[in-house]
Amino acid sequence: MIHEPILSVDAVSPPAAFSPASDVAALGAFLEIGDRLGVLPYLQRGDTVTAEQLAADVDLPVKAVADLLEAYQAAAIVERDHGTEGGFRAVPELEWLCYQAGYVSWALNANRPFVENPREFLKDAPAARRIHHRDMREVAVSSQWMGSKAFYPALLATIFDARPSRIVDLGAGTGRLVIEVLQAFPEATGVALDMAHDACAAAVEAAKFAGVEDRMTVVEAPIQSLADDPSVLQGAQAITAGFVFHDMMPEEEEIADRILRNSRAALGADGFLAVTEAVPYAAMGWERRFSALVTYMHQQFMGRGLLTESQWRDKFQAAGFSDVVCIRQPFPTGRLFVARA
């Protein structure tokens, strides 16, 4: 007996044991692949791409790019642009997809040396740290994906509210935050400070591309240098620092304290310091799992101490700030501290 049709496939609704984890997993792998192939920037800036043109742009065989676009379309990462023969463009929610992928990318890709070698780290962390290094580009990419929806919105809202005439960003990376502020406030000036040469070079290029190079200074220096020479902080109305101070704990905590005091001294009466940081073991249901991972990764593998909300408050007060507000972020375990004179 042959059934026609034989395929007793059931309805569109997902089965009871369906898990959204499968979607997250697929996005993580697909977007990492797209990032490494150099394909993602074209989609992120909203281009309509064809396999032929994109293959030429990223130096890959046309067939390979066509297959990838087919897979991306099946995965609802791109969709047909019917105005262009063979054209595809990102789905409107691509930034949201990258945001979701950022979490798995940080946990399992940027931190891969820890996930793969936990025994070595738990037996002798200093020795393991000398051998197993994270790929800092992967750290930056996953942080940017997470940050797009999780770190930046509350920080930008705080800065835009204040309309600062001068902003200094510590650990500025490619200068993205400063550039965004300078574009919004045509009279403002800014400083992007980072110790990484490649990041600073990229920041210079990005400032030119954005047309703000006359108002933006890129300083290639470690943040630690501000403990003894705080001249780049002078005149700032907003000083920002995202996930940089915990990197000095515990060994360089005294240096961090001096930088905070120097920041307080440099800021005018209406200025503020905005510090984005991770607090340890946040206990709210929606953030507890990822917070636990962030905490554990820092403590066990990176050898970094995270401070609690109260410890941060005490630290800002000890540096001379008297008005400190803590704002929870959509980023699990993330807090934005805004400290004013």
Next chain:
Amino acid sequence: MIHEPILSVDAVSPPAAFSPASDVAALGAFLEIGDRLGVLPYLQRGDTVTAEQLAADVDLPVKAVADLLEAYQAAAIVERDHGTEGGFRAVPELEWLCYQAGYVSWALNANRPFVENPREFLKDAPAARRIHHRDMREVAVSSQWMGSKAFYPALLATIFDARPSRIVDLGAGTGRLVIEVLQAFPEATGVALDMAHDACAAAVEAAKFAGVEDRMTVVEAPIQSLADDPSVLQGAQAITAGFVFHDMMPEEEEIADRILRNSRAALGADGFLAVTEAVPYAAMGWERRFSALVTYMHQQFMGRGLLTESQWRDKFQAAGFSDVVCIRQPFPTGRLFVARA
């Protein structure tokens, strides 16, 4: 002015931009770390553990295990067992957590060589395949996690319904499926066939542990051997094969066809062949993303062809089966084909 309390932390409900991806990411990293440290089996079998005893069992410092248990408790992977001083045990839903972690673990851990080196594969796949190998233990672990909720339930239901007197599992791994069937049906006998020596050795041990060693035969051989010598299939009332036939496509499709014909010949009138497979680019909304990833990984990186539901039907019919049913699984892109005479 000092606010007391200064921390304007908002309510328990997650912010609008909260993503469950952060939970999935944390589970993936934490459970992989627990698996690699050897900690997970103790939790999976429901033990109450203390840091001291567990540290001795897995050969790690007590402090390291205590820190891990603290992190696991914060992440709601374990909970206090108040009946034991310093005791912890897995949360009741641990199997479900592993199931979710299985997807990210497969996508980003088991398939890491593909995610890290896509350009090499897209430029010259055969050359890349010779250099970059997957860690087959990671493939097995992630597949087992996914399978616990996604592959096995429908398959077990089919087998238990039929109450077979003899089952033969092709690509049996550590024999888990056969053992479960033999435990349920005390008169039944079974064969677990796998080409991997380590898996077969583990299957022998597992059979002894389960007390079914008198009724279970472990055969260390490639499935391909059944094309010419199908004697191990003889007398089977149920032949099962999970995700093994596509590994022969396209190069060994003719061998696969002969194994299917031999299976048809070996099965009695009331016997059946149950094949779990992945179909390419399943289009349902809830499964399309992970299905696209499974399809793309197989086609581009592993060089494997996936057959559609119709192609599988035709193949079973060509092998002499006349009654073929296709059952959708909770595993996105997974299908269970049950073929009868």
